[in-house]
Structure formats: structure tokens, C-alpha cells
Amino acid sequence: MDFRLTDMTDEEIAQDLSVVEPLTDSVRDLIDAVIRTEVDAEHLIAAREQIEAVVASLRAEQKPGSYGVPFTKKLHGMPYGNAAVGKRNAIAPPLEIEHQADGSATSKVVLGAAYEGPAGLVHGGISAMLLDQLLGEAVSRQHGIPCFTGTLTMTYLRPTPLGALRLRAETTGNSGRKYFVRAEICDADGPTVTAEAIMVAPANFPRHEELQRLRAQLAEAPE
Ligand SMILES: CCCCC/C=C\C/C=C\C/C=C/C/C=C\CCCC(=O)SCCNC(=O)CCNC(=O)[C@H](O)C(C)(C)COP(=O)(O)OP(=O)(O)OC[C@H]1O[C@@H](n2cnc3c(N)ncnc32)[C@H](O)[C@@H]1OP(=O)(O)O
Numbered sequence: 001m002d003f004r005l006t007d008m009t010d011e012e013i014a015q016d017l018s019v020v021e022p023l024t025d026s027v028r029d030l031i032d033a034v035i036r037t038e039v040d041a042e043h044l045i046a047a048r049e050q051i052e053a054v055v056a057s058l059r060a061e062q063k064p065g066s067y068g069v070p071f072t073k074k075l076h077g078m079p080y081g082n083a084a085v086g087k088r089n090a091i092a093p094p095l096e097i098e099h100q101a102d103g104s105a106t107s108k109v110v111l112g113a114a115y116e117g118p119a120g121l122v123h124g125g126i127s128a129m130l131l132d133q134l135l136g137e138a139v140s141r142q143h144g145i146p147c148f149t150g151t152l153t154m155t156y157l158r159p160t161p162l163g164a165l166r167l168r169a170e171t172t173g174n175s176g177r178k179y180f181v182r183a184e185i186c187d188a189d190g191p192t193v194t195a196e197a198i199m200v201a202p203a204n205f206p207r208h209e210e211l212q213r214l215r216a217q218l219a220e221a222p223e
């Protein structure tokens with residue numbers, strides 16, 4: 001796994017995000033508008049030309065390949081291209097994850113037209129992606145090591161409506177590098193989907209205590 005530290009300071013990262021996040025929101029809005037627009041073909045062609053001009057302006061300077069996951073000097077990951085939570089990725093649903101004192105990870109999200117599977121309902125693959133991310137975040141934050149999904153088992157209890165949803169994930173135990181995690185999506189009437197996963201901490205990754213030491217060393221280093 002590629003590991004690199006960014007040389008941006010915390011202030012520079014905050015400044016970058018203050019510009020980038022509203023841009024990502026605008027692109028999300030664009031996706032929703034394209035799905036639901038009922039304007040005529042002439043307007044659609046004009047819109048396409050405008051979008052192509054914006055794309056060309058952004059292509060003027062591009063990173064090669066994907067965004068990757070640089071780390072800040074405090075070892076906070078910056079997964080800005082991530083499919084589920086990337087702050088630069090308009091395909092990612094607007095998922096903000098909170099870490100609770102009991103070790104669980106929770107999120108409230110409103111899923112619109114871009115996440116539809118069956119009519120009016122959330123696509124099952126989107127539910128799996130969101131819960132996979134939350135499961136990973138719960139275990140990784142609680143135990144201080146990023147884990148990979150080994151096995152993910154989804155149970156679709158009943159259809160999940162588009163709109164406001166709540167998500168929760170918690171670790172239930174571990175055996176060596178294997179962590180057992182479960183999660184659910186709820187609508188106003190309760191759970192619609194549950195997931196169980198075995199997340200595996202890669203053998204060659206530093207353990208929590210080592211990371212704490214590394215964090216302390218980096219915190220003392222000049223910016
Ligand atoms: C640098 C500073 C970092 C600081 C970070 C601190 C905190 C981070 C905070 C937040 C970060 C959040 C990150 C996570 C968020 C979201 C998660 C997204 C999840 C994904 O989107 S991730 C992509 C999809 N995922 C893959 O792309 C995995 C591909 N795969 C592999 O990379 C390997 O395959 C791996 C690693 C799974 C295992 O590799 P390995 O070499 O370690 O395995 P090994 O054989 O040693 O097995 C050891 C024990 O795991 C058992 N085991 C093995 N494989 C299993 C499986 N599949 N299912 C169930 N159990 C399995 C064995 O049975 C054995 O169990 P036992 O010990 O009981 O025998």
C-alpha cells in the first residue's frame with residue numbers, strides 16, 4: 001500500500017478544502033440536475049458545451065493517476081478521491097462519519113436520485129458501499145490501524161427508501177488480526193439493511209502503539 005506524507009500545513013489543507021468542498025457539492029448538484037431535468041434538447045446541448053468547457057479548464061493541470069491517500073503530519077488520512085467519502089469526489093454520497101465514545105461509527109445521510117436502484121429505492125450496491133466504509137472506519141479508528149474488508153455479508157431486510165437515513169457500525173470482537181464488525185442502515189421505521197464483516201489488519205502495517213510513537217515524533221518535527 002502506497003504511504004506518503006503531504007507537505008501541506010494544516011492551514012493549507014483547510015484552505016484547500018474550503019474551496020474544494022463547495023466545488024464537489026456543485027458537481028453533485030449537477031449530477032442530480034442532469035438526472036431530473038426536463039428542459040428541451042437545445043438546452044441539453046448548450047449545457048453539455050458549458051460542461052465541456054469547465055472540464056477543459058480543470059484539465060489544464062492534473063495529477064497523474066488517482067488521488068491516492070496522502071497523510072498529514074499528524075497521520076490523518078486525506079482520502080479525497082475515495083468513492084464513499086472523498087471530499088473531492090462528487091460520486092461519493094455526502095457521508096459525514098462521526099466516531100462515538102463507545103467506539104461505534106455513525107452517520108446521517110440524505111440519498112437523492114443519483115443513488116437509485118429499484119424505483120424510489122436505494123441501489124443495493126450503494127448500501128453495501130456505505131456500510132463497508134462505515135465498518136472500516138469503525139474498526140480502524142477504534143483500533144488505530146486501517147483494515148481491509150476480507151468478507152462482507154449483506155442482508156437486505158426490506159427496501160431502503162431514498163431520502164434521510166441513519167447508519168451505525170460497531171466492532172463486536174477480534175481474533176488476532178481479524179476484526180468482526182456489524183452495521184445497519186435505518187430509515188424512519190428502523191433497520192432496512194444489516195451487514196456483517198470480517199476486516200483484516202494487514203500483517204505489515206504498524207500497530208497502534210507504533211503509530212502513536214510516529215505521531216508524537218512527527219508532531220515535534222518542524223512544519
Ligand atoms: C500510516 C498511518 C495510518 C493511521 C491510520 C489510523 C486510523 C485509520 C482511520 C481511518 C481509516 C479508515 C480506513 C478504512 C475505511 C474504510 C474501509 C474500506 C474497505 C475497503 O474497501 S478495502 C478494499 C477491499 N478489500 C480488499 O481489497 C482486500 C484484499 N485482500 C487482502 O488485501 C488480503 O487478502 C487481506 C488483507 C484481507 C488478508 O491478507 P493477509 O495476508 O493479512 O491474510 P492472512 O492469510 O495472513 O490471514 C490473516 C487472518 O485473516 C483471515 N482472512 C484472510 N483473508 C480473509 C478474508 N478474505 N475473509 C475473512 N478472513 C480472512 C485468515 O483466515 C487469517 O485468520 P486466522 O489468523 O484466524 O487464521
